[in-house]
Amino acid sequence: MKKSNFKSIEALRKELIRQREASQDLIVDTSCLSINSTRGSSVVCVATDNALHRFNVQPNAHKQLSEFLGIPYRYYQRLLLEKPKLFDDTINALLTTNHQKRLLRITDGNIKAFLSDRYKPLNSIHLLDRLQLELSQQVSYQMVDMAIEDGSFVVKLVNRGKKAEVAGSTFYSGVVVINDETGNGSVRVQPSLFKIKGKTWVISGEHMYKKHHLGKQITTDRDYYVFEQALSEESTCFASAVKRAFDALQGENFDLMVNQLRKAQQIDVRQNPIKIVEVLTDKYMLTKQDKAAVLMHYIKNGDITVYGLINALSCAAKDNNSCLSAVKLERIGGLLLNDAVGDNEEEFKNTLPKAA
Numbered sequence: 001m002k003k004s005n006f007k008s009i010e011a012l013r014k015e016l017i018r019q020r021e022a023s024q025d026l027i028v029d030t031s032c033l034s035i036n037s038t039r040g041s042s043v044v045c046v047a048t049d050n051a052l053h054r055f056n057v058q059p060n061a062h063k064q065l066s067e068f069l070g071i072p073y074r075y076y077q078r079l080l081l082e083k084p085k086l087f088d089d090t091i092n093a094l095l096t097t098n099h100q101k102r103l104l105r106i107t108d109g110n111i112k113a114f115l116s117d118r119y120k121p122l123n124s125i126h127l128l129d130r131l132q133l134e135l136s137q138q139v140s141y142q143m144v145d146m147a148i149e150d151g152s153f154v155v156k157l158v159n160r161g162k163k164a165e166v167a168g169s170t171f172y173s174g175v176v177v178i179n180d181e182t183g184n185g186s187v188r189v190q191p192s193l194f195k196i197k198g199k200t201w202v203i204s205g206e207h208m209y210k211k212h213h214l215g216k217q218i219t220t221d222r223d224y225y226v227f228e229q230a231l232s233e234e235s236t237c238f239a240s241a242v243k244r245a246f247d248a249l250q251g252e253n254f255d256l257m258v259n260q261l262r263k264a265q266q267i268d269v270r271q272n273p274i275k276i277v278e279v280l281t282d283k284y285m286l287t288k289q290d291k292a293a294v295l296m297h298y299i300k301n302g303d304i305t306v307y308g309l310i311n312a313l314s315c316a317a318k319d320n321n322s323c324l325s326a327v328k329l330e331r332i333g334g335l336l337l338n339d340a341v342g343d344n345e346e347e348f349k350n351t352l353p354k355a356a
Contacts, residue, residue: 006146016125023107030098035091037084056110064114069094113182124153134242147323151182158194164258173254201314202333263341264306284332306340
């Protein structure tokens with residue numbers, strides 16, 4: 001995990017510009033690739049008409065390469081670590097016989113992603129530009145959290161002008177914006193609730209905007225022009241979605257989430273805490289570490305309501321060193337809130353373990 005947190009928009013912008021200038025996207029035939037590995041690390045050679053280029057391979061690209069070649073990742077890793085010569089021979093043989101176009105996303109001389117040639121990059125610097133433009137017209141909003149982690153861009157914005165009291169705590173409306181540049185996620189704009197000190201408490205399960213990075217294959221210069229034009233249109237759609245999120249959270253959406261929280265306070269969950277967290281783990285696919293953290297906070301806080309469960313998820317998110325893992329926990333909190341007091345309320349109650 002590689003993470004950078006930023007205290008100012010200017011610092012974030014500076015790093016995004018640096019990354020853009022140090023990056024390149026190559027569309028290559030797999031038969032033009034060869035790999036050379038030693039002691040768990042690999043270098044990919046890309047043969048072009050004019051030269052031979054060498055790039056280091058990052059873990060994410062290794063995982064995507066294993067998926068592309070149909071090799072189970074655990075076996076792939078074991079070969080790389082224990083039998084690098086056999087690993088190279090196997091990978092090179094499969095690359096040579098595949099003859100498919102792939103997109104290599106490269107930054108600072110490292111291949112960070114090995115993707116389909118239909119992948120449509122939407123770089124985070126363009127989204128930040130649009131975001132700042134919208135923020136200039138929203139005086140009550142401010143960025144409270146900005147991070148880049150493993151190719152993902154995360155920005156959290158809180159509206160100090162819209163707040164409500166729930167369970168003795170002050171909640172503010174907000175928006176979370178996420179963009180992944182390495183094939184592991186989409187562009188997302190999601191309404192959120194923030195607690196005092198600007199910490200995200202829960203991210204709504206509803207998306208104001210969600211866009212996967214897919215487009216048509218690029219085979220000619222004309223395709224590339226259309227591709228660039230599509231990216232410009234996409235960033236405009238993104239800006240429109242951010243504005244809709246800002247507008248919605250000034251009124252009904254914020255009130256709806258607050259009312260859901262108040263209802264969650266009234267729903268007792270009196271079963272064994274261990275069993276309750278096991279249900280959450282199965283339903284929302286928590287990791288072992290997150291499961292342990294949620295259980296600890298649930299027992300420590302002593303709140304046996306659905307609100308208490310969501311609060312435990314929020315506390316576990318704050319403890320997590322990964323901003324992406326924290327966002328996942330906050331989003332699970334939003335899903336739990338929707339499931340417990342929304343249209344799926346009866347289904348949610350049926351998933352809970354029966355009291356002894």
